[in-house]
């Protein structure tokens with residue numbers, strides 16, 4: 004990642020240092036507080052990260068036009084950004100959002116799965132796993148500010164966060180539509196969805212490859228809240244304050260207790276999952292499905 008962490012912050016008063024201390028210690032602090040902000044920014048080609056050390060909130064903005072598809076560069080940038088934030092004592096919470104109009108993320112870059120050999124599939128799938136694992140097992144409070152459509156891998160980002168806020172626009176869709184593409188959601192993503200929606204709803208959603216409009220996603224619990232598009236980010240920041248009112252240590256232990264079973268199962272079957280993916284995605288029949296789907300996507304425009 005060609006990113007450099009720039010420490011542009013200035014400590015200008017005791018107020019800012021006490022807020023920063025508040026962020027570090029995980030004690031409740033009233034914010035938004037706009038005074039004397041302490042910011043770190045990190046930018047790569049696909050992802051921008053802005054950490055406000057005075058509040059402890061980082062905003063990760065996906066900025067890979069046209070659709071924030073998850074290519075290798077995106078996945079690498081994502082993993083590096085997560086690692087940095089996780090290690091940063093000033094960071095307690097992460098908001099994910101998009102700078103691309105109308106799209107949160109189109110999910111995995113289909114070009115990374117089409118016409119490539121098993122070696123590439125192996126490396127790519129490990130990176131996909133890592134993205135999910137890092138977010139799902141994060142110690143930070145994670146909030147998805149879904150300000151556009153969010154199919155498949157985009158929905159993965161939302162599902163693995165702690166809370167999902169979506170723009171109230173019926174034209175925006177979210178869901179796991181893998182079956183429509185001719186591929187299959189991996190077991191750990193299926194488990195993640197079961198935890199969010201329950202078994203029956205997940206089974207219907209996955210088999211039917213359903214993409215839900217924002218209002219329908221709220222109805223089934225795939226997102227937690229709908230707000231006007233221009234308020235998605237500010238609502239995420241306000242929501243973060245509520246989650247920050249709980250001491251970090253007890254919230255983190257609770258989170259890891261709730262997610263442990265899924266994580267343990269993932270870790271025990273990780274290599275098998277990679278092999279399955281590499282075998283599956285390189286099959287002629289699957290390549291044919293991907294090719295047909297890609298052609299449909301391109302034709303849509305013509």
Ligand SMILES: CCCCCCCCCCC/C=C/C(=O)SCCNC(=O)CCNC(=O)[C@H](O)C(C)(C)COP(=O)(O)OP(=O)(O)OC[C@H]1O[C@@H](n2cnc3c(N)ncnc32)[C@H](O)[C@@H]1OP(=O)(O)O
Nearest residue numbers: 069072109110111112113152154155156186187279283300
């Ligand atoms: C049993 C063994 C286990 C095996 C496991 C198998 C593998 C499982 C993998 C499961 C996990 C996740 C999978 C995925 O994420 S697959 C990707 C699925 N994504 C989609 O179906 C979304 C497709 N895109 C769209 O619906 C729209 O693009 C979108 C609504 C997001 C935006 O619409 P908009 O009209 O704004 O933009 P366009 O459609 O015109 O797209 C612009 C250009 O971008 C290209 N595009 C779009 N999506 C993708 C993508 N996902 N990958 C690559 N390229 C994409 C599109 O073709 C346009 O390109 P051109 O400008 O060249 O025409």
